[in-house]
Amino acid sequence: TAVMRLIHRFYGRISSSDDFYCGVMVSIAGFMSSPFFSVYGASKAALRIFIESVNVELEKTGSPNRILNVSPGSIKGTGFSSNGKTDLLVTQGLAREIVSHLEAKDDLFIPQYEEVYRTVLERYHDDFRAEGRHSYDYKINSGRVSNG
Numbered sequence: 001t002a003v004m005r006l007i008h009r010f011y012g013r014i015s016s017s018d019d020f021y022c023g024v025m026v027s028i029a030g031f032m033s034s035p036f037f038s039v040y041g042a043s044k045a046a047l048r049i050f051i052e053s054v055n056v057e058l059e060k061t062g063s064p065n066r067i068l069n070v071s072p073g074s075i076k077g078t079g080f081s082s083n084g085k086t087d088l089l090v091t092q093g094l095a096r097e098i099v100s101h102l103e104a105k106d107d108l109f110i111p112q113y114e115e116v117y118r119t120v121l122e123r124y125h126d127d128f129r130a131e132g133r134h135s136y137d138y139k140i141n142s143g144r145v146s147n148g
Contacts (some may be wrong), residue, residue, distance in 0.1 A: 004050055015063045021102045023068035028117055032124040036135040036145045055107045068106040070098055
């Protein structure tokens with residue numbers, strides 16, 4: 001809800017004809033079921049739909065601004081994927097990509113989309129139950145979570 005409150009607070013500036021840059025770090029989990037991370041995934045799905053809805057409002061009212069939904073999977077060099085340590089040199093390239101998508105006023109950026117997530121999202125679209133089972137097994141087998 002914090003993101004929604006911030007967007008609401010700045011909505012007048014976002015919806016104006018003046019440049020306003022806004023991006024939200026969401027997650028690829030907002031696009032599919034994510035066993036073991038159901039509450040996290042549900043909150044990210046809510047953010048995704050909120051951002052999509054506001055972007056339609058902005059477009060239809062003639063504002064040139066958009067809210068960028070940045071939806072990565074695991075990000076190398078962050079504390080989430082590197083034993084609690086963040087390495088800004090490793091994340092620098094992604095940060096530059098995010099800024100370039102903000103400046104272009106894009107509405108969606110999924111890092112590694114072509115390399116990883118296009119096929120994952122296609123599998124999910126084709127059979128969300130099977131992809132959910134695949135995700136469950138992947139998380140167990142990779143050691144990301146334990147089944148006990």
